[in-house]
Amino acid sequence: MNALTELRAAATAGVARRALIEATSVTKTYRMGDSEVHALNGVSLAIRAGEFVAIMGPSGSGKSTMMNLIGALDVPTSGRLEIDGRNIAELTSDELAELRNRSIGFVFQQFNLLPRTTALRQVMLPLLYARPRPPDPEAVARQRLEQVNLAARLDHLPSQLSGGQQQRVAIARALVNNPKILLADEPTGALDTRTSEEIMRLFCELNAAGITVIVVTHEHDIAAYARRRISFRDGRIIEDSGGEKERSAVP
Amino acid sequence: MSLFDSLAVALTALRANPLRSILTTLGIIIGVGSVIVMVAVGAGARSEVDRRINALGTNMLVVFPGSTRVGGRAGGAGTSLPLAEGDVQAIRERLPEVVAISGYLQGSAPVVRGSGNWVTGVAGVHEAYTEVRDWPLAAGRPFTAQDVRTGARVALLGSTVAEKLFGRENPLDETIRIRNVPFKVVGVLEPKGQTGFGRDQDDMILLPLSAARGRIVGRNQVVNDQVGQIFVKFEASTDLERAQEEIESILRQRRRIQPGAEDDFAVRNLAEFLKARTAAQTTLSWLLGATSAIALIVGGIGIMNIMLVSVTERTREIGLRMAVGGRRRDILMQFLVEAVTLCMLGGLIGVAIGIALAVGIAHTAEWPILISPDVVILALAAAASTGIFFGFFPARRAALLNPIEALRSE
Numbered sequence: 299m300n301a302l303t304e305l306r307a308a309a310t311a312g313v314a315r316r317a318l319i320e321a322t323s324v325t326k327t328y329r330m331g332d333s334e335v336h337a338l339n340g341v342s343l344a345i346r347a348g349e350f351v352a353i354m355g356p357s358g359s360g361k362s363t364m365m366n367l368i369g370a371l372d373v374p375t376s377g378r379l380e381i382d383g384r385n386i387a388e389l390t391s392d393e394l395a396e397l398r399n400r401s402i403g404f405v406f407q408q409f410n411l412l413p414r415t416t417a418l419r420q421v422m423l424p425l426l427y428a429r430p431r432p433p434d435p436e437a438v439a440r441q442r443l444e445q446v447n448l449a450a451r452l453d454h455l456p457s458q459l460s461g462g463q464q465q466r467v468a469i470a471r472a473l474v475n476n477p478k479i480l481l482a483d484e485p486t487g488a489l490d491t492r493t494s495e496e497i498m499r500l501f502c503e504l505n506a507a508g509i510t511v512i513v514v515t516h517e518h519d520i521a522a523y524a525r526r527r528i529s530f531r532d533g534r535i536i537e538d539s540g541g542e543k544e545r546s547a548v549p
Numbered sequence: 550m551s552l553f554d555s556l557a558v559a560l561t562a563l564r565a566n567p568l569r570s571i572l573t574t575l576g577i578i579i580g581v582g583s584v585i586v587m588v589a590v591g592a593g594a595r596s597e598v599d600r601r602i603n604a605l606g607t608n609m610l611v612v613f614p615g616s617t618r619v620g621g622r623a624g625g626a627g628t629s630l631p632l633a634e635g636d637v638q639a640i641r642e643r644l645p646e647v648v649a650i651s652g653y654l655q656g657s658a659p660v661v662r663g664s665g666n667w668v669t670g671v672a673g674v675h676e677a678y679t680e681v682r683d684w685p686l687a688a689g690r691p692f693t694a695q696d697v698r699t700g701a702r703v704a705l706l707g708s709t710v711a712e713k714l715f716g717r718e719n720p721l722d723e724t725i726r727i728r729n730v731p732f733k734v735v736g737v738l739e740p741k742g743q744t745g746f747g748r749d750q751d752d753m754i755l756l757p758l759s760a761a762r763g764r765i766v767g768r769n770q771v772v773n774d775q776v777g778q779i780f781v782k783f784e785a786s787t788d789l790e791r792a793q794e795e796i797e798s799i800l801r802q803r804r805r806i807q808p809g810a811e812d813d814f815a816v817r818n819l820a821e822f823l824k825a826r827t828a829a830q831t832t833l834s835w836l837l838g839a840t841s842a843i844a845l846i847v848g849g850i851g852i853m854n855i856m857l858v859s860v861t862e863r864t865r866e867i868g869l870r871m872a873v874g875g876r877r878r879d880i881l882m883q884f885l886v887e888a889v890t891l892c893m894l895g896g897l898i899g900v901a902i903g904i905a906l907a908v909g910i911a912h913t914a915e916w917p918i919l920i921s922p923d924v925v926i927l928a929l930a931a932a933a934s935t936g937i938f939f940g941f942f943p944a945r946r947a948a949l950l951n952p953i954e955a956l957r958s959e
Contacts, residue, residue, distance in 0.1 A: 371952045392876045399874020410869045426554050427874035
């Protein structure tokens with residue numbers, strides 16, 4: 299199916315060439331008291347629709363900063379970062395919120411589910427912030443929960459769900475607005491090995507269905523699920539397995 | 550996010566800490582409760598004063614014979630020279646603003662009708678008395694000038710007396726005997742209720758002054774044309790203070806009181822007297838007003854405090870809401886709605902407690918109260934404004950959080 303998407307994309311090459319995420323000489327500098335911390339030092343990167351990318355690196359390497367920028371939670375200090383066709387440096391806080399709502403689904407290490415809120419309502423949350431608001435948020439949310447095999451857990455509270463189930467609720471929530479990008483920050487960090495595999499297989503399925511998946515991790519066996527690995531160190535990309543040629547090699 | 554969604558989120562959040570929510574709203578509860586009690590008591594007192602003043606008669610002054618003073622010792626009221634027909638005459642002639650004037654010579658006597666009898670107040674009055682007191686008749690006719698001039702043996706019955714003596718029968722044209730003197734009932738007065746001092750004003754009989762004087766009331770006479778008290782009704786536009794001074798000067802002249810000596814009579818504006826007496830209730834209601842303002846401010850600060858705690862506790866949740874697309878104004882609105890919901894909750898409880906208290910006060914202290922829907926709405930609006938005012942700062946703090954730091958917080 300993925301191959302089919304590729305073929306169709308190749309047919310309209312001009313469009314396909316255009317990257318979903320395109321960073322050009324992006325820097326990010328934080329001010330810590332009197333000193334400046336250069337979290338990103340001129341990063342250029344292009345991720346195209348349909349890729350499965352792992353962003354790796356030790357802590358302090360700049361991978362988290364990169365993830366925050368890709369997630370439109372922050373804007374670069376300099377350089378250009380286009381996400382889904384929009385240069386985020388030029389967007390207002392409201393426009394960034396709208397971009398996050400429409401184009402990006404977040405999955406976190408600690409799941410970040412709301413307490414005292416049922417699975418169904420967790421998943422509905424992004425739809426409540428969407429404008430225009432979809433006509434039947436509940437039906438959409440129900441469908442997404444079925445997609446992650448939680449149809450029987452609609453009315454469960456986070457405290458009544460296992461870690462793996464909680465993360466699947468979070469994934470359903472990330473998917474509910476049909477985002478182009480699924481951005482996962484250490485998604486298996488709080489899970490055991492078997493559940494981790496289950497979650498990563500779910501990511502593979504979603505990627506196969508056409509969603510661009512970006513996983514930030516420091517675990518190599520998690521990164522191994524991705525078809526492209528980008529490693530950061532000291533605010534720079536030190537290694538990029540280069541999606542492009544590997545992509546054509548994958549059947 | 551719609552207001553309805555925000556409300557649902559707010560209720561979920563408040564339910565998470567029910568005890569904390571209730572304690573937080575205590576200030577609002579007290580504030581709103583005291584607003585309700587204050588206004589209920591205040592409005593009740595005002596309407597009661599109005600009612601009593603109207604029952605008394607408006608634009609009216611009353612002249613009482615005063616006390617004599619012998620060597621610095623004051624005698625009781627009425628120990629001085631009584632007021633007489635001449636005084637009534639003089640006041641009527643010299644004050645053009647007088648609409649109606651009447652003497653009022655009272656006493657009490659047993660009244661007999663057939664086999665029934667009843668001891669009641671009896672007052673001799675001039676024909677204008679019912680007009681002075683704005684006292685309409687339920688049946689029959691008032692006294693005429695001729696009745697008073699000729700000393701006709703006619704009587705007007707207060708409604709209590711009419712009921713005691715006649716029950717459901719028609720008393721008109723029936724004869725009653727007072728101290729063995731027969732009087733014909735020519736009219737029955739409308740019920741007037743209790744005085745400001747709790748006396749039943751309807752338990753009395755009016756007789757023409759000339760018919761009653763000496764025989765029924767004022768039997769130990771000092772002067773043979775005494776009139777007791779004098780009730781004077783003025784035109785609505787009259788300056789009662791000035792009229793009071795004029796009456797005083799007329800009477801001082803007539804009674805030959807030396808300049809510098811004290812009056813041996815008193816001119817009273819009973820309406821003013823009643824107003825002063827009920828001022829205590831008004832003062833209390835203002836005190837409650839101050840309490841409620843302070844309680845609302847203190848309550849508002851409590852709300853602000855707990856909202857700040859809530860924002861801190863839910864920093865991660867705020868970060869998540871921002872990540873999934875919540876705009877700053879959505880977050881602001883959510884916390885504002887939560888603060889207002891908290892205040893409205895307190896407001897509703899306060900209204901309930903306030904009404905219960907007001908009814909309790911009405912019952913035990915026998916104070917009149919008046920609860921109008923306006924006041925309830927006003928009190929709830931005050932609670933909501935408190936929520937908006939004191940909820941804004943915490944809500945703004947939440948809205949201005951950095952999403953990355955919020956998501957990372959513990």
